[in-house]
Amino acid sequence: MTFLTAFLSLFSLKVATFVRFACLPLIPMSLRVFLLLGAAWLCVAFAGAQVTAPIPSPASRPAIATDAWYRTWVRVDDSFFTKHERNLFEESVGLHFRDLEGAHEAFVNGVKIGTGGAFAPGYKSARKEVFRHKVPVGTLKKGEWNEIVFHVQQPEGKGGFLGEAPFIMNYFMECVLEGAWEYSATPLIPGPALKVPPTSSSFSKFRESNRVLGRAEQFHGPKLSPVEAYAKMRATTDLAIDLLFSEPLVAQPTHFSFDTRGRLWVTQYRQYPYPAGVNMISRDKYYRSHYDRVPPAPPNHDRGADIVSIHESTKHDGVYDKHTVFQDGLNMANSAVRANGGVWVMNPPYLLFYPDANADDIPDGPPVVHLSGFGLEDTHSVGNGIILGPDGWLYGVHGSTSSSRVVRPGFDSADAAPVHFEGCMVWRYHPKTREYDIFSEGSGNPFGLEFDGDGRMYSGHNGGNTRGWHYVQGGIYLKQGVDPGKFGPARTPYTFGQLPILGTLTKVPRFAHFGSFIEGTAMPAKYQGHLFSLDPLHNTVTDSERIPQGATYVTTDKGIAMWSEDVGFRPLYSANAPDGSLFVSDMYEYYIAHGQHYQNQIDPTTGRMYRLRDKDAKLETDTNLEGKTTAQLVALLGHPNKFHRTASLQLLAERRDPKAVALLDVQLAADQGRGALGALWSLYQADALTDARAVAALTHAYAPVRFWATRFLGDKYGVNRGLGVAGVESKGARQLPADVFTAVLARARTEPDAEVRSQLASSARRLPTDQMLKLVTTLASRDEDATDAYIPLLLWFALESHVTLDREAVVSFAKNPAVWDRPLVQQHILPRLMRRFATEGRRADLLVCAQFLRLAPTPAHSVHLMKGFEDAYRGRELAGLPDELLQAMAASGKAPLILRVRQGDPVAIKESLLLIANKKADATERLNQIRVFGEVRHPDAQAILLAIAGSADSAALRKAALISLMTYGQPEVGTQTVAIVETSAGDIRLAALALLASRAEWSQQLLQAVKSGRIGANTVPRDMVERMRQHEPKQLQSMLAELYPVKPATGVTDFIAKIADVEAKLKAGTGNPYAGEPIYMERCAPCHKLFFKGGKIGPELTAYQRDNLGTMLISVVNPNIEIREGFQYFSVTTNDGRSLSGFLVERDAQILVLRGLEGEDITLRQADIRLLTPMGRSLMPEGLLDGMEPQQLRDLFAYLRISQPISK
DSSP states (O other): OHHHHHHHHHTTOOOHHHHHHHTOTTSOHHHHHHHHHHHHHHHHHTTTOOOEEEESOOTTOOOOOSEEEEEEEEOOOGGGGOOOTTOTTGGGOEEEEEOBOSEEEEEETTEEEEEESBOTTSOBOOTTOEEEEEOOTTOSOTTSBEEEEEEEEOOSSSOSBOSSOOEEEOSSEEEEOOEEEEEESSOOOOOOOBSSOOSSOOBOOOEEOOOOOOOOOOOOOSOOOHHHHHHTEEEOTTEEEEEEEETTSOOSEEEEEEOTTSOEEEEEOTTTTSOTTOOEEEEOTTOOEEESSOOOOTTSSOOOSEEEEEEEOTTSSSOOOEEEEEEEEESSOOEEEEETTEEEEEETTEEEEEEOTTOSSSOSSSOEEEEEEEOOSSTTSSEEEEEEOTTSOEEEEEOTTOEEEEEOTTTSOTTOOOEEEESOEEEEEOTTTOOEEEEEEOOSOOOOOEEOTTOOEEEOOSSSSSOOEEEOTTOBBOOSOOOTTTSOOOSSTTOSSOBOOOEESSOOOSOOOEEEEOOOTTSOGGGTTOEEEEETTTTEEEEEEEEEETTEEEEEEEEEEEEESSTTOOEEEEEEOTTSSEEEEEOOOSOOOHHHHHTTOOOTTOOEEEEEEETTOOOOOOOOOTTOOHHHHHHHTTOSSHHHHHHHHHHHHHHOOTTHHHHHHHHHHHOOSHHHHHHHHHHHHTTOOOHHHHHHHTTOSSHHHHHHHHHHHHHHHOOOSSSEEOOTTOOOSOOOOHHHHHHHHHHHHHOOOHHHHHHHHHHHHHSOHHHHHHHHHHHHTOGGGTTOSSHHHHHHHHHHHTTTTOHHHHHGGGGOGGGGGOHHIIIIIHHHHHHHHHHHOOHHHHHHHHHHHHHOSSHHHHHHHHHHHHHHTTTSOOTTOOHHHHHHHHHTTOOOHHHHHHTTOHHHHHHHHHHHHOTTSOHHHHHHHHHHHHHSOOHHHHHHHHHHHTSSSOHHHHHHHHHHGGGOOOHHHHHHHHHHHHHOOHHHHHHHHHHHHTSHHHHHHHHHHHHHTSSOGGGSOHHHHHHHHTOOOHHHHHHHHHHSOOOOOOOHHHHHHHHHHHHHHHTTSOOOHHHHHHHHHHHTTTTOEETTEEOSSSOOOTTSOTTOHHHHHHHHHOTTSSOOTTOOOEEEEETTSOEEEEEEEEEOSSEEEEEOTTOOEEEEEGGGEEEEEEOSSOSSOSOTTTTOOHHHHHHHHHHHTOSSOOOO
16 A cells, blocks of 8 residues: 555555545455556546545545645635725635544645644644634735645544535635545645636635634734733823723723722623524624524523623722622623612623622622513624613613514513514613613614713714714614615604714714713813713724704814724723723724624733823712712712712612702702702602602703603603503503693793703603694794704604504694694604605505695695605505595695596596506506506406516516406406416416406316416416315316315324424524525515515514524414414405405405405405405415425525525
């Protein structure tokens, strides 16, 4: 063997395949030698040919050499060389793999990029490890074939890549290197890229990255020691920077807070980005991932690396000399707050509370799970940033690329529906009542939340040209997800506009991640009230002045207050500190993009805490407030230092000293600033804010007091009209007492401050409908708010949220003649009101539109309504509009052609038919007219409709023509439609089959074509067969029995076995959502909509709990076991002999609208219906998964699990 191997190597041949044959134990030695010699001579004959091996390696393949070399070449996508401010794409290139048996070293273009395990003599296999070898910048060559070489050492056993093939990826794109690689048992010398593609092995097909990732050896990038980094910190001349402490005491400090003793609580997100104890089973290119299970809550959790630590200056001299770990081993903990006799920890998917009644920093028992269901799809945008609000609620934010389905364990019933939200929002939770609600919807990708001294809420933004977001109660903000290829639609489709990002008077680079409003006594006076925003991308802290603008504010940058010459400085969180300064946490990372972190380019061992202060100011030293008396705490509510105000507020709330109420009353009446506001907050948290006190506060000189008095009344008597679940003391929406409501209305009429008026609008939404209408009507008369960025939309949100509660009452808003001439109403309310009902589009809604037009005082007023109608119907057909609406539109000066056709106007009919036949006419108009002739039968229309049905026109026009032809019962319709079935596919064939199945004579023509073999029997769906069974002719029934015999129902045992089989296949590997999307589009999308894609026949899947595999499998494998309300399947027989089926879209005393498998709505007059029969089954067919390979199943379910869109 040794001689033969040497002989072959003389010809530069690879012996792998020969050794493989020679080692087969069942072949006699003489034959093995013969095979080797024969193969050698063949190799001589084909000198220069390369031996290849499949990657990944077959499971049955034996080891064939102690040392093996694998080589291939790849031409990388041009995106690998895209220029970026931080060279994001080239810095993110890595070679990823797992399950490579043995020790290895990897090379790209001759450069060693990584190793795994250990080569002999200290051999160690790295088979069980996940690897991501970084490809250094400049290694790859654009437009060339880049060489990849693996040298593997594996003494015995199975060798090679025993799992998935390796892949190379940058930030968004990947190439899976699965296929033939060169293989050699003799050393290869790694070399440079090639100009021309090699013939033996190469790859160039790139796709959106989706291969599952996992924790691997972390690549840190260059870094400085804390002392060296501190030397590179810079600040403006009037500020000084102190390094408080650093690693190893702190690392990955994403959040910190202060307790009432002035101690610092730091949450160290060291486990980020991968949760411990779970395995990724699918992801998309944005790193939104799904895992094989939900991590359990502590104390029975998978231990991670996260820490909540306490840091104290025992001498109150600003030097932190005592450091304590409160909890370690946490798994995805990102923020913590001490309050309510314990410690709240945001540990997605949970909000935890560690009880510690004696405040000894040792939990009294295991943590209580107060909330569960915050998503983990993307751990850089999970639920985070908890902070105690001035009203005693716990507030937090939720990032843009995760979703939540929140429940309250131990409180909600087992079958309670979770509060589902997709993407970014602000949430709040009341520790006492356990009420949870979505405070505001939308924004960017917030990580952290800030209240200023007046209770305004703020967070940063991960985009440019703004300093962030100003959140108000009930606000619906411009979602970061304006791109339908990445984010889902707004929760409600009826906002017709969202609240904007903060405006800026100066250009803002991307991005202002977070920030704090300066309110500390150790900061210079010129900065007080300014926003200091953190930009981790550019290593800066920027000073921005806040300029009021109506109900919100804009910013203008004044300069950079703090920065570093070290690129590793990554400021993430900040807060006004007890000593009067500003504390800033530094994640300290060379790589900052979250995708790089998922690629293990992260250093979980580093972190720094800095103090920014007036270089000449004295720090506050009296920072432990727990020994203060009640009177002292009340006095501190007006302290110039923010910490003293917030800590005294918290202590007063927790003590609940009855003696405090009188003191607070005095302060509320006497103080003209934040001391009065603190008194109001304290009274509220002490349950002592009576209606009388609140009414008195409505006229307080300090506008924020009026703002919060309004808020508290709305919270007390109203309910969240958005998303949320009530608490233990909830009484539902109640009427404000008459005297209180009178005071509120008076404030709405005279309130000079726009922010207070905006809170009045927010609170109106929460009230009972009649009081909401009166308050909205009053606020809408404030003409100065017509151009405000917030108030008009908040008023609309209030109105719209009550449509489903009392539509007649909302409609009555337009019955008040006084509102029609108000600029705010004309510009913002009337168009949206009309658009709201027109968008819904049911007959009852369209009749409301007609009512609005009749209520308009003049045609000039109708213009505002018609603007909303036109917005709603842009691109939609007008064929289904009721005559009442068409007549109202005509009366307002617009008489649509459709109306005239319906009225039987011969001129209009001729004009309409000419328009239909004109291929150059607008397609939407042609579609509208085609559908009209499905409702208005006219003999001249049949030939034109048939011509279009069989033409090369668009699918939408052909489908509409086929469905409209159901009204016409002539035999030739059936004859020509059978021919269409024979020559078409997809939606056209389905519509043609629906047409044929609708009448007995046409059904017989169809069955004859099936019997003769012209049309395959499997071409006709079960639904169409069931429609034909409703016809009475015996000959037809006989043919159906022959061609489509009734099959016995599938037993329960069969379904259980099938579900188990599918579940086993799904758990056997990982899925690719991008490969699953076309499967979904083929098998599911004709009926079901998911985000922006799919049909409207079956229930929309967007809000469905698609991450619950058990529920999903039951619904897919056995769709008839539970039919969603509103999607019951009906059969309809008409007086003119048609047989139709589908679910009822709408039904009233005059009409019925049916939507069948063909996806077209068919409007029938009730007088034309002979029989309406419930079928007791789902429209969804059984056997949807039949014929699918295991990988296809995994890909489909990976797509079904997506929490947000992955493509446009």
